[in-house]
Amino acid sequence: MVSTPLLEAAELISRERVAPGFWCLGFRSPEIARRARPAHYVAIDLPGTFSVRLPLGIWTARDDTFTLLFREWGERTTRLACIADHEPLSIIGPLGNEFSLPDTGKRAVIVAGGIGVVPFWLLVRELLAAKVRTTVVLGARSKHMLVGVDELRALGAEVKICTDDGSAGTRATALDLARELAPPDIFYGCGPPPLLRALGEHANAAGIPCQISMEETFGCSMGTCWGCVVPIRRGSPQAVGYPRATNEKREYDFARVCVDGTVFWSREILWNR
Ligand SMILES: Cc1cc2nc3c(=O)[nH]c(=O)nc-3n(C[C@H](O)[C@H](O)[C@H](O)COP(=O)(O)OP(=O)(O)OC[C@H]3O[C@@H](n4cnc5c(N)ncnc54)[C@H](O)[C@@H]3O)c2cc1C
Ligand code: FES
Secondary structure (H helix, E strand, O other): OOOOOEEEEEEEEEEEEEEOOEEEEEEEOHHHHHHOOOOOEEEEEOOOOOOOOEEEEOOOEEOOEEEEEEEOOOHHHHHHHOOOOOOEEEEEEEEOOOOOOOOOOOEEEEEEEHHHHOOHHHHHHHHHHOOOEEEEEEEEOOHHHOOOHHHHHHHOOEEEEEEOOOOOOEEOOHHHHHHOOOOOOEEEEEOOHHHHHHHHHHHHHHOOOEEEEOOOOOOOOOOOOOOOEEEEEOOOOOOOOOOOOOOOOOOEEEEEHHHHOOEEEHHHEOOOO
8 A cells, every 4th residue: 555645744753873884873753763664665865965865764662762774875875964953954755665475374475685675574563563573684895784683583473584794693694594495485585686576587487476565766656747656567557647648559558666666566666678
């Protein structure tokens, strides 16, 4: 289901450097926190920048507060990491659709790459509350880039970790590690596109339902600029009316990741277009 977003002045209440270059910021923002569902994100207007709003996934949400977990990449994330204490920020959220849950008693495997762990705190909380047996496979390039492990374990999830350089957990990719587990009833994925594509192909070949939260470069985050489209199967419920020339013969449609996603079934995504 797609959420109805609202604009809220969110007050910064906590700031923690969780790993080199990675930050967890807490905000008091009662309405957004109350409405947050697994895979929802917010769009932040950063004072002092000319850029469009910064989209970031909601990491944790409790009572009237939520947290964001992000990596410092460029201008906007660097600006966010050093905003003044108690500075109110204009935040729109929660945005996007949400992950679907399987029935009680089923088994779920979550495959997360690096900062792609963000949508999974809320999801793990929901899955465990629904008595779905849940394993999170979390991969990163090295141990310094593994974030969120303690928080997921504190929820009660089984978390298996792996790194490309073997500096923590198994030396493997998250998908390689996930393949060693018994086939689940459903996969969930978020992370770098090559990981998501490989996960989607693996799940499709094995006939296992798989939901993927995608990230594109966003402009408006509100569905109006059409800057974030991805090709998906023709006739998908998420395919919307992207303008089509009358003589155009393409056999696929487009969806806007910002409002028609960010969650898609892997079988709907056309990676090769
Ligand atoms: C729905 C959604 C949710 C998101 N959630 C999160 C989140 O929870 N945590 C988080 O850290 N980020 C998240 N992102 C990414 C985030 O929105 C920014 O794109 C990213 O943090 C860079 O922002 P910036 O303005 O600081 O850097 P920019 O100025 O946009 O980029 C600086 C430089 O880094 C490069 N770069 C930017 N992003 C990446 C990337 N992902 N991988 C490799 N190079 C990159 C750019 O090409 C550029 O050279 C999300 C994006 C979307 C669309
Ligand atoms: S970012 Fe503008 S339509 Fe998605």
